[in-house]
Amino acid sequence: MRNFTLGLVVHPDRPVRDSVRLIVRHARRSGGTVIARPCDAGRVGPEVEIVTPEEFVGRVTGVISLGGDGTMLGAMRLVVGRQVPVLGVNHGHLGFLIEVTPSELEPALDRMAEGRYTLEPHSCLEVDDRTASGDTAFNDIVVTAAEPLASLSLDLEVNGLSHGYYRGDAVIACTPTGSTAYNHAAGGPIISPSTEAVALTPVAPMSGISRSVILGKDDHITLRNPSDDVPLLFSVDGTPARPLRPGAELSVRLRTDAVDIVRLDADTYAQRKRVKLSLLDLPLRPDQLVELIPQPLREQAERLRQTMR
Incomplete structure (x- = not known):
C-alpha cells in the first residue's frame, strides 16, 4: 500500500x-x-x-x-x-x-x-435542530432541563404522529453503540451492534412515557419542547450543551453504515x-466471570494454586 x-x-x-x-x-x-x-x-x-x-x-x-x-x-x-x-x-x-x-x-x-x-460498520444518529443541521451522534443525544435540578417536559412524535410525552430528569436517544453508556446507566437496554435501531430512554421519569422505546432505522423521530417560555438543553455525544428553545424541536434519524472501524x-x-x-x-x-480471564492468566493461577497445596 x-x-x-x-x-x-x-x-x-x-x-x-x-x-x-x-x-x-x-x-x-x-x-x-x-x-x-x-x-x-x-x-x-x-x-x-x-x-x-x-x-x-x-x-x-x-x-x-x-x-x-x-x-x-x-x-x-x-x-x-x-x-x-x-x-x-x-x-x-x-x-x-x-x-x-x-x-x-x-x-x-x-x-x-x-x-x-476487516471493517465494522457503525450507525449514527443524524440530528437537526433547524439551526445547526448536520450534527451526528455515534453514542447518544441527551435532552435535559436548562435549570439545575429541574425536570423537563418533552413531546415525542414518530413519523409525524404524536406518541405521548416525557416528564423527568432527562431523555436519552442512543444508537446500539451508545446503548452501553448513559442509556445503560439509566436502566435502558443493551442493543446489539448488528441491530438497526434507536433507543429512547427516560431518566427518572415522573409521568408520561416511563420505559425505553425501541424504534427502527426508517422511523423519523421528533423531540419537541412543548413549553411557551421554558428552554431545554441538548448534548450530542457529550459535547457542550446547546439550547432547545420553547416550541423548538429536534429531528433524529438513524444513519446506517456511517463509518467503518478497523477490526x-x-x-x-x-x-x-x-x-x-x-x-x-x-x-x-x-x-x-472466570471465563473472561485470559487463558494464560488462568493457567498461571492454576500453577500457583498447585504449588500452594
Missing part, C-alpha cells in the same frame, strides 16, 4: 507522542504520509504535517485515534459517509469502541499495511468487551 495518508486525532492531554513516532516511522517505510489538524499540532510533534481541517478530511485515506472513546467518537464524526477506515488506539480508560492497546500498535499497523483486517481480531475484541461490560454490572455468575 503506497501513497496513503493517515490522519491523526489525539486526546487533548494524554501522552501519545510514542505512538505518534511509531506511526510516522511506519508510514514513511511504507510510502505514506501522516497529517493532523491545527488543534492537535502541539501534541503530535514536528514530524507530522499540519493541514487545515478541510484538507484533513479531504486527504485522509485512513484515520488513527489516539485516546479513549471520546477521541474515537470525534475521529469518527470527521469522516461520516466517506468510508475511510478508523483505527482506535486506547490511551484512555475502558475504550468500548477500541480494540488496540499502545503495545499492540506496531503489529496492528503491519496488518493494516498488508490488508489483513483486527473480532474474537479478542469481543472478549475484551465482555470484560468491560462486566464492569458495568452485566449479570454474570462467578463461573462465567
